[in-house]
Amino acid sequence: MKTVKLIVVGFGNIGKGFLDVLQIKQKEIQKNYDLSLKVSAVCEYNGCLVNEKGIDLSSALDYSRKGKMEKHSDWKRMKTLDAIKEVDADIVLELTPGDIKTGEPGFTHIKKALESGKHVVTSNKAPLALHFQEINSLAGKKGLKFGYEATVGGAIPIINLYRDQLEINKVNSIYGVLNGTSNYILTKMYCENLDYGTALKEATELGIAEKDPSYDLKGIDTAVKLVILANSIMKKKITYKDIKVEGIEEITPEALELAKKNNYTIKLIGDVNSQTVSPRLIPVNHPLNVSNTLNAIMLDMDVAGKLTLVGHGAGRTETASAIFSDVMDIVRSE
Ligand SMILES: NC(=O)c1ccc[n+]([C@@H]2O[C@H](COP(=O)([O-])OP(=O)(O)OC[C@H]3O[C@@H](n4cnc5c(N)ncnc54)[C@H](OP(=O)(O)O)[C@@H]3O)[C@@H](O)[C@H]2O)c1
Numbered sequence: 001m002k003t004v005k006l007i008v009v010g011f012g013n014i015g016k017g018f019l020d021v022l023q024i025k026q027k028e029i030q031k032n033y034d035l036s037l038k039v040s041a042v043c044e045y046n047g048c049l050v051n052e053k054g055i056d057l058s059s060a061l062d063y064s065r066k067g068k069m070e071k072h073s074d075w076k077r078m079k080t081l082d083a084i085k086e087v088d089a090d091i092v093l094e095l096t097p098g099d100i101k102t103g104e105p106g107f108t109h110i111k112k113a114l115e116s117g118k119h120v121v122t123s124n125k126a127p128l129a130l131h132f133q134e135i136n137s138l139a140g141k142k143g144l145k146f147g148y149e150a151t152v153g154g155a156i157p158i159i160n161l162y163r164d165q166l167e168i169n170k171v172n173s174i175y176g177v178l179n180g181t182s183n184y185i186l187t188k189m190y191c192e193n194l195d196y197g198t199a200l201k202e203a204t205e206l207g208i209a210e211k212d213p214s215y216d217l218k219g220i221d222t223a224v225k226l227v228i229l230a231n232s233i234m235k236k237k238i239t240y241k242d243i244k245v246e247g248i249e250e251i252t253p254e255a256l257e258l259a260k261k262n263n264y265t266i267k268l269i270g271d272v273n274s275q276t277v278s279p280r281l282i283p284v285n286h287p288l289n290v291s292n293t294l295n296a297i298m299l300d301m302d303v304a305g306k307l308t309l310v311g312h313g314a315g316r317t318e319t320a321s322a323i324f325s326d327v328m329d330i331v332r333s334e
Contacts, residue, residue: 001035005089006037006089007043010093010094011095012097014319015093017315018320020061022039023061025324035331040087042055043083046077047070047077048087049069049075084109084116092113095122100224106124106127107126114139117142120144120146121150121323123151128224132232145326145333150322153309153322154311154312154315155319155321156312156322160325162233166307172301176288177295177297178295178297179221179222179268180293180294181293183290184199184208185217186267189251190260196253217247219245220247223243223245229297244278245277251266264284265281265284268280287310295313
């Protein structure tokens with residue numbers, strides 16, 4: 001049986017979600033692919049679990065849930081960058097939060113992993129929104145793979161689908177609803193005639209909006225995803241700074257009411273061609289009129305025509321699905 005070792009950097013929602021799914025699917029992966037996926041390190045901000053024979057996933061999750069990672073027998077007060085460099089592994093999963101002004105700490109983690117001869121899979125958008133070309137060229141020079149399916153659209157397999165099944169197509173445009181939180185708020189305002197503040201309060205209480213939801217509501221999260229789609233699928237060379245961004249904070253119940261009377265709704269749309277993120281009128285029967293936290297991405301291509309993908313754009317297990325698709329792609333390529 002082939003063994004592939006992973007280092008998990010960032011043990012929050014997504015890191016834990018990935019380990020949860022790995023635990024559930026491990027036997028199936030062994031049986032169906034003759035493959036054993038082992039986790040040789042899990043790094044948090046202040047230290048790492050390290051066991052090159054494979055960390056026990058259940059106890060790692062248990063200790064983390066109890067907030068007692070440093071009591072685990074595999075705990076080491078080791079810096080993340082040292083673990084990335086020194087611990088024996090094939091793939092580094094970079095799952096930390098990213099600062100859109102600097103791309104850090106993910107950018108440095110990704111570079112260190114590639115320089116240390118390890119493939120990288122990430123869910124972290126910020127390093128890609130600022131340094132896409134640099135990361136790709138470093139991966140290319142090192143003959144390593146760099147997977148980032150989880151950065152756009154959660155479980156929607158847009159990047160790998162295009163690369164594997166649609167490459168013959170010239171893509172004329174990509175646009176869509178790329179942020180679940182803002183879509184939830186607009187859906188509530190449209191369907192229940194709520195004002196912006198009440199819809200946001202409900203989203204926060206349900207855990208759909210983060211404590212500081214400004215990235216989502218000001219359109220920044222959508223803009224970052226747009227950059228990744230533009231660079232990876234349409235081969236553009238843009239960064240976050242090239243996108244004109246307007247969020248949903250100024251939308252009123254009256255504007256939505258007027259749209260409704262004319263068989264339209266309002267959605268926050270990211271559009272690669274115009275390099276804009278803005279609220280737009282969308283006909284109610286349009287494929288991009290998706291509800292609640294759903295995302296929808298429309299590609300317009302020269303051979304296949306129009307294609308719309310709809311699915312969950314976030315969530316710990318949904319995002320784990322995208323991370324696994326990149327991990328399995330690397331395993332198959334070796
Ligand atoms: N949540 C989603 O549904 C979703 C979907 C797609 C993509 N993403 C992206 O995936 C990434 C992770 O999201 P998340 O929801 O899991 O965030 P999260 O819950 O905030 O977890 C991030 C974890 O990374 C740790 N961390 C921060 N700096 C670190 C460092 N230098 N070394 C090691 N660990 C470090 C944090 O530790 P501390 O808590 O100690 O700071 C935290 O445990 C983000 O970039 C996010 O944008 C999230």
